[in-house]
Amino acid sequence: METLDTVRAEALDAVGAAADLDALEQVRVRELGKKGRLTLLLKSLGGLDAEARKAAGQALNVAKEALAAAIEARKGELARTALESRLAGEKLDITLPVRPEMRGSIHPISQTIDEVIAIFGEMGFTVAEGPDIEDDWHNFTALNIPPEHPARQEMDTFYLPGTRDGHRLVLRTHTSPVQIRTMCRQPPPLRIIAPGRTYRCDSDATHSPMFHQVEGLVIDETTHMGHLKGCLIEFLRAYFAIDDLPVRFRPSHFPFTEPSAEVDIGCSRTRGSLKIGHGSDWLEILGCGMVNPKVLKACGIDAERYQGFAFGVGLERITMLKHGIPDLRTFFESDLRWLRHYGFSALDVPSLAFGLAP
Ligand code: PHE
Numbered sequence: 001m002e003t004l005d006t007v008r009a010e011a012l013d014a015v016g017a018a019a020d021l022d023a024l025e026q027v028r029v030r031e032l033g034k035k036g037r038l039t040l041l042l043k044s045l046g047g048l049d050a051e052a053r054k055a056a057g058q059a060l061n062v063a064k065e066a067l068a069a070a071i072e073a074r075k076g077e078l079a080r081t082a083l084e085s086r087l088a089g090e091k092l093d094i095t096l097p098v099r100p101e102m103r104g105s106i107h108p109i110s111q112t113i114d115e116v117i118a119i120f121g122e123m124g125f126t127v128a129e130g131p132d133i134e135d136d137w138h139n140f141t142a143l144n145i146p147p148e149h150p151a152r153q154e155m156d157t158f159y160l161p162g163t164r165d166g167h168r169l170v171l172r173t174h175t176s177p178v179q180i181r182t183m184c185r186q187p188p189p190l191r192i193i194a195p196g197r198t199y200r201c202d203s204d205a206t207h208s209p210m211f212h213q214v215e216g217l218v219i220d221e222t223t224h225m226g227h228l229k230g231c232l233i234e235f236l237r238a239y240f241a242i243d244d245l246p247v248r249f250r251p252s253h254f255p256f257t258e259p260s261a262e263v264d265i266g267c268s269r270t271r272g273s274l275k276i277g278h279g280s281d282w283l284e285i286l287g288c289g290m291v292n293p294k295v296l297k298a299c300g301i302d303a304e305r306y307q308g309f310a311f312g313v314g315l316e317r318i319t320m321l322k323h324g325i326p327d328l329r330t331f332f333e334s335d336l337r338w339l340r341h342y343g344f345s346a347l348d349v350p351s352l353a354f355g356l357a358p
Contacts, residue, residue, distance in 0.1 A: 004041060004056075004059055004060060004063055007031070007037050007038060007041065007063075008038075008063045008066070008067065011027065011030075011031040011037070011038070011067050012066075012067065012070055014027045014030075014031075015027055015067070015070045015071055015074050016070075016074065018074060018078070020078060020082075021075065021078050021079070021082075024071060024074055024075060024078060027071070028071050031067060032064065032067065032068065032071075038060065038063065038064055038067065041060055042057070042060050042064075045057055045060070103346075104343075104346065105339055105340065105343025105344055105345065105346065106343055106344040106345070106346055107331075107339065107343060108319050108323060108325070108331070108342050108343065108344070109212055109315055109316065109319060109331060111319075111344040111350065112315050112318065112319045112322075113195045113212070113214070113315065114349070114350045115239060115350040116193065116195060116214050116235075116239065116313075116315070117193070117195070118350045118351055118352055119234075119235055119238045119239060119352060120193045120216065120235065122352050123191075123231065123234070123235075124191055125191050125192060125193045125216065126191065126192055126193075127192070127193060127194070127195070128178050128181070128182045128192040128193070128194045129178065129194060129196065130172070130175075130177055130178035130181045130194065130196070131172075132171060132172060132196070132197055132199070133160065133169055133170075133171060133172075134169070134170055134171070134172040134177045135163070135164040135165065135167035135168065135169055135170070136167050136168045136169075136170055137165070137167045138172075138177035138180045138181060139157075139170050139172050139173060139174075139176075139177045140152055140170075141167075141298075142177075142180045142295065142298040142299065143176050143177070143179075143180065143255060143256040143295060143298075144255040144256050144292050144294045144295055144298070145255045145256070149255065151255060155173040155174070155200055156173075156200040156201040156202050157170050157171075157173050157200070157201070158170060158171040158199050158200075158201055158209075171198075171199035172198055172199065173198060173199065173200055174198050174213055174215070174312055175194045175195070175196050175198060175213040175214065175215035175312060176215055176256060176310070176312060178192075178194035178196070178215055179194070179215060179217045179256075179291075179295075179310055180295070180298070180299055182194075182217060183217075183219065183295075183296070183299035183300075183301055184299045184300065187301075188219040188220055188221075188301060188306045188308075189219060189220035189221075190217060190218065190219040190220070190308070191217075191218050191219075191220075192216070192217050193214055193215065193216045193217075194214065194215040194216075194217075195212065195213070195214040195215075195315065196212065196213070196214075197210055197211070197212055198210075198211055198212065198213050199211075203329075205326075205327045205328060205329065206317075206328050207328065208316070208328050208329060208331065208332060210332065211314065211315070211316050211328070212314070212315035212316060213312050213313060213314055213315060214312070214313050214315055215310065215311070215312050216231075216288075216309075216310060216311045216312075216313075217291070217308065217309075217310045218231070218308045218309050218310075219291065219296075219301070219306050219307070219308035220306065220307075220308060221305060221306060221307075223307060223308045223309060224290075224307075225259070225290060225309070227309065228288060228289075228290065228309035228311070229249060231309075232247070232263055232286070232288060232311060233247045236263070236265055236285065238352065239318060239322070240265070240276055240277065240318075240321075240322060242276065242277040244277075245265055245266060245276070245277050246265065246266030246277075246278075247263060247264070247265055247266075248263070248264040248265075248266075248282055249261040249262075249263055250262045250263070250264060252287065252289075254287055254289055255292070256289075256291070256292050256295050256310065257287075257288065257289025257290055257291060257292055257309075257310055258289060258290060258292045258293075259289055259290060260287070260288070260289035261287075261288055261289055262284055262286070262287055262288075263284070263285050263286045263287075263288060263311075264282035264283055264284050264285060265277075265282070265283055265285050266278065266279060266280075266281070266282060266283075267279055267281050267282065267283045268280070268281055269281050274321075276321055276322075283321070285313070285317070285318065285321075286311055286312060286313040286314070287311065287312050288309060288310065288311035288312070289309065289310065289311075290307060290308070290309050291307065291308050291309060291310050293307075316328050316331055319331075323342060325342060
């Protein structure tokens with residue numbers, strides 16, 4: 001039988017040699033476990049006489065305690081080394097630059113729509129909407145563009161298969177059908193703007209088959225051409241953020257307005273670069289006029305009592321001019337580099353109180 005001294009010396013050596021917590025646990029089981037060597041020694045005391053048993057028992061217990069204490073101490077050591085090596089392995093270099101945070105941005109067209117709404121909102125306009133798929137009555141006929149009218153060809157209409165209420169379906173060629181829908185639905189007085197998508201079969205650097213307009217409509221008993229002019233001058237100066245922006249009204253023709261005008265803003269063109277605001281040149285920017293009484297009648301409004309004005313603005317066009325964007329097609333290519341360059345921060349909500357976006 002092994003002597004206590006040998007077992008104790010071996011066990012303590014094994015504790016010192018245990019390289020990790022697993023190895024240490026194995027030593028504990030081997031020496032102190034149910035079938036451990038010290039446990040067995042303790043059990044073997046039964047065969048001794050009382051005196052010898054007492055002395056050997058005490059010696060054994062002292063050895064057990066010493067071993068248990070050695071195991072605890074080694075455990076602490078091993079845990080400390082494990083932690084130290086983990087800390088050394090997980091060292092952080094806090095001088096590294098932070099990873100860039102990916103943030104979305106507001107598309108310039110959305111930004112322009114928000115700005116236009118902010119400006120007209122201040123003037124008491126509300127936003128109206130209508131469907132992109134229209135019928136030819138709302139898109140043309142009710143706007144005083146009868147079936148054989150040349151404007152139907154000029155607008156390069158996309159026709160769709162099928163009809164609604166006996167009328168052909170089209171992708172709306174302008175936002176003016178929203179005027180019709182509003183007048184048919186709501187009695188005057190009316191003061192609305194209708195921003196939205198429009199479609200014409202046309203594609204080059206300044207035309208896209210899908211583009212955006214904002215329509216404006218004011219109807220009441222006293223509105224006249226002076227209001228139309230004041231309202232649009234105010235809008236253009238606020239949008240381009242140029243207080244003395246020159247604005248010119250030029251007689252024109254639209255079937256749905258009478259009289260009609262096209263609006264130009266002052267600009268300069270020097271060495272191929274266009275600058276809005278000053279100089280002796282003019283740039284056409286929008287169409288407008290007093291609502292044709294025929295249009296009011298088509299919507300069931302008493303044209304003797306009510307009158308008003310309407311206008312339509314191309315949103316890509318004013319966005320390109322304000323931000324110097326040269327090609328309209330890039331608006332819809334979804335090129336992230338373009339969006340990062342021309343996009344706006346979602347936190348800069350346009351408001352006249354803080355000035356519109358830079
Ligand atoms: N609907 C016209 C267009 O798309 C613009 C316009 C709207 C003109 C309202 C006058 C009044 O060209």
